[in-house]
Amino acid sequence: MRQGVVLEAVSKSFRGFRAVDAVSFRIPEGSFFSLLGPSGCGKSTTLRMLSGFEDPDEGRIWIGDQAMNGVPAYRRPTNMVFQRWALFPHMTAFDNVAFGPSVARVPRADRRRQVMEALDLVGLADFAGRKPRQLSGGQMQRVALARALVNKPRVLLLDEPLGALDLKLRLQMQVELKRIQASVGATFVYVTHDQGEALTMSDQVAIMRDGRIEQMGAPHEVYDAPATRFVASFLGNANLLPVSVRALAGGRAEVALGTLAFPARVGQAPAGATGVVALRYEAVRIGPAAQGQPVRTRGRILDASFSGSSVHYLIAAEPGFSLTVEDRHKVDERPWTRGTEVDLGWHGDAVRLFPEAD
Amino acid sequence: MACGQGRAGLARVAAPWLLLLPAFLLMTYAFVLPIGSFLEYGFYRFERGRLVQDFTFETYRRFLLDPYYHAVILDTVKVAAIVTTIALLVGYPLAYGLWRLRSPSLQRWFGLIIFSPVLVSVVVRSYGWTVLLADQGAVNWTLMRLGLIGEPLELVYNLTGVVISLSHVFLPFVVFPIYAAMTRLDPSLREAAMDLGAGWWTTFRRVTLPLTLPGIVAAAQIAFTLALGALVTPALLGGGRVLVLPLQVYRATSEINWPFAAVGGLALLLMALVAVVLSNRLLRYAEP
Numbered sequence: 001m002r003q004g005v006v007l008e009a010v011s012k013s014f015r016g017f018r019a020v021d022a023v024s025f026r027i028p029e030g031s032f033f034s035l036l037g038p039s040g041c042g043k044s045t046t047l048r049m050l051s052g053f054e055d056p057d058e059g060r061i062w063i064g065d066q067a068m069n070g071v072p073a074y075r076r077p078t079n080m081v082f083q084r085w086a087l088f089p090h091m092t093a094f095d096n097v098a099f100g101p102s103v104a105r106v107p108r109a110d111r112r113r114q115v116m117e118a119l120d121l122v123g124l125a126d127f128a129g130r131k132p133r134q135l136s137g138g139q140m141q142r143v144a145l146a147r148a149l150v151n152k153p154r155v156l157l158l159d160e161p162l163g164a165l166d167l168k169l170r171l172q173m174q175v176e177l178k179r180i181q182a183s184v185g186a187t188f189v190y191v192t193h194d195q196g197e198a199l200t201m202s203d204q205v206a207i208m209r210d211g212r213i214e215q216m217g218a219p220h221e222v223y224d225a226p227a228t229r230f231v232a233s234f235l236g237n238a239n240l241l242p243v244s245v246r247a248l249a250g251g252r253a254e255v256a257l258g259t260l261a262f263p264a265r266v267g268q269a270p271a272g273a274t275g276v277v278a279l280r281y282e283a284v285r286i287g288p289a290a291q292g293q294p295v296r297t298r299g300r301i302l303d304a305s306f307s308g309s310s311v312h313y314l315i316a317a318e319p320g321f322s323l324t325v326e327d328r329h330k331v332d333e334r335p336w337t338r339g340t341e342v343d344l345g346w347h348g349d350a351v352r353l354f355p356e357a358d
Numbered sequence: 359m360a361c362g363q364g365r366a367g368l369a370r371v372a373a374p375w376l377l378l379l380p381a382f383l384l385m386t387y388a389f390v391l392p393i394g395s396f397l398e399y400g401f402y403r404f405e406r407g408r409l410v411q412d413f414t415f416e417t418y419r420r421f422l423l424d425p426y427y428h429a430v431i432l433d434t435v436k437v438a439a440i441v442t443t444i445a446l447l448v449g450y451p452l453a454y455g456l457w458r459l460r461s462p463s464l465q466r467w468f469g470l471i472i473f474s475p476v477l478v479s480v481v482v483r484s485y486g487w488t489v490l491l492a493d494q495g496a497v498n499w500t501l502m503r504l505g506l507i508g509e510p511l512e513l514v515y516n517l518t519g520v521v522i523s524l525s526h527v528f529l530p531f532v533v534f535p536i537y538a539a540m541t542r543l544d545p546s547l548r549e550a551a552m553d554l555g556a557g558w559w560t561t562f563r564r565v566t567l568p569l570t571l572p573g574i575v576a577a578a579q580i581a582f583t584l585a586l587g588a589l590v591t592p593a594l595l596g597g598g599r600v601l602v603l604p605l606q607v608y609r610a611t612s613e614i615n616w617p618f619a620a621v622g623g624l625a626l627l628l629m630a631l632v633a634v635v636l637s638n639r640l641l642r643y644a645e646p
């Protein structure tokens with residue numbers, strides 16, 4: 001018996017343009033799965049094939065042991081939270097949430113109780129009588145969530161539901177969403193182009209690009225071990241430095257950057273003698289902290305930008321390249337000033353080698 | 359400085375009024391003043407083919423008490439109501455179909471076809487309908503050939519012919535406001551309804567229809583008021599059996615019976631106003 005959500009080589013084209021290209025994945029029942037990728041990569045299209053708004057050209061979709069191909073949206077065990085929420089403007093919050101149960105012919109008294117429970121779950125019980133135009137963005141977002149959850153969907157689909165909220169509210173709603181997911185136990189499929197959001201909330205992340213899935217895994221796996229250059233640069237901040245490859249064996253390589261030679265892990269093996277390494281901003285230690293790191297060099301600070309919790313330094317390294325370093329800011333410590341000569345160091349495991357051409 | 363600002367401020371306040379001025383002057387000359395003289399002439403009397411200029415309620419009294427005019431008013435409202443209903447019943451599905459068409463170029467073509475009745479002169483169109491609806495016309499011929507009827511139906515020179523022709527010509531005035539309301543709908547609302555388990559009919563009844571109600575009301579207002587004032591079509595297709603108020607007013611003016619024409623005109627205006635006010639009431643239920 002199948003479990004969770006399964007996509008098998010699903011493709012979708014719009015007038016010859018392949019928006020989703022042979023996408024396959026398996027989402028365990030009750031987990032939080034994110035589709036992450038830049039604008040236009042096919043995230044929404046994938047989600048819309050799960051909800052039944054689009055039918056795949058090729059491939060198969062399963063929810064549990066039910067094949068979903070050809071099943072219309074109104075017969076699927078899924079519910080969707082839309083990007084702009086799509087609340088019915090002529091109905092109150094209560095009636096919006098009651099829409100699903102009333103279509104399902106839930107008796108009036110039960111319906112009332114279910115709707116109030118759902119509104120309670122999102123903390124909006126006091127706003128039941130308001131029309132959407134009398135609600136704030138965050139409140140509309142919660143109504144949309146309650147309207148989907150009241151139907152007890154097996155799979156909840158969320159298409160950038162927090163995209164229109166300001167940062168504070170977004171962070172607060174991320175926590176709320178996790179809490180709600182834990183309490184209802186449904187499978188959440190979450191579409192976002194915000195990597196922070198995807199990494200914070202998900203059990204599994206799939207990174208999409210041009211209609212394909214580049215990499216899939218737990219957030220720390222994809223972050224620490226990016227499989228492609230695109231993933232390395234899309235998740236977090238990484239220096240992409242051109243190197244010459246001295247030796248390459250198994251998962252390890254020896255590379256040289258100007259006069260500096262150091263070991264690296266292989267993300268994807270380059271064909272020739274040159275490649276790029278991805279080195280995360282925060283993987284480079286600076287100043288006294290560089291002591292004791294396996295790879296060491298020196299550099300001069302060209303620029304420093306302070307952002308509260310951290311400081312970004314642009315540094316001209318002695319072997320003849322420049323890189324950006326992120327240093328955690330500690331209380332009462334003054335950031336290094338421009339022109340200072342500093343020690344730099346990092347661990348070989350933090351460096352990943354990819355081919356030059358993307 | 360202050361002076362310059364004051365002038366800019368003045369210009370900002372004055373500009374809308376200046377732009378409205380031509381319309382305002384036109385309305386005064388072509389609407390407000392005539393209404394004034396309507397009111398005045400309504401209180402005169404018409405006797406043995408002559409206008410008698412003394413103040414009297416005689417014309418109003420006759421208009422309001424004579425059963426003949428009751429029948430006329432009833433007929434006028436009836437024609438307008440039937441025409442509005444038919445135009446809405448035909449126009450709404452048409453607008454819906456136009457809206458659901460995938461291809462924009464097809465949409466443009468169908469839009470033009472729906473608009474075409476207005477492009478044809480009312481006289482030409484009316485004679486066209488008399489030919490089509492006559493006892494030996496295409497419609498009766500087809501129905502008889504199909505064996506649906508034994509005798510030709512009386513489709514013209516009566517209420518039926520007038521209603522058919524008026525509904526036809528008002529169709530674009532009904533389709534386009536409704537179509538506009540539909541294109542303003544957020545497409546994700548229909549998807550949301552379907553996602554929540556609603557099939558096509560429930561989605562239509564609970565989401566699309568209530569949210570396009572403003573378009574329906576606008577369409578009904580236009581069709582109803584236009585139908586109230588229709589003169590040529592009832593004259594040509596009514597066969598003297600559809601005695602709507604505009605016909606009576608027209609006949610009165612040709613007899614230079616100004617008092618009756620004035621009272622009839624005011625009655626038409628009043629009916630249109632009532633229709634507009636009532637439908638605006640209805641709009642309140644559609645408010646978000």
Ligand SMILES: Nc1ncnc2c1ncn2[C@@H]1O[C@H](COP(=O)(O)OP(=O)(O)OP(=O)(O)O)[C@@H](O)[C@H]1O
Nearest residue numbers: 014015019037038039040041042043044045046193
């Ligand atoms: N109905 C459609 N007709 C034609 N092209 C479409 C349609 N829907 C999507 N596309 C195209 O398919 C590609 C993927 O679209 P999709 O909406 O899935 O992207 P996305 O990853 O959700 O992007 P975003 O983050 O901007 O929402 C885009 O290039 C888009 O232009």
Ligand SMILES: [Mg+2]
Nearest residue numbers: 043044045159
């Ligand atoms: Mg999208």
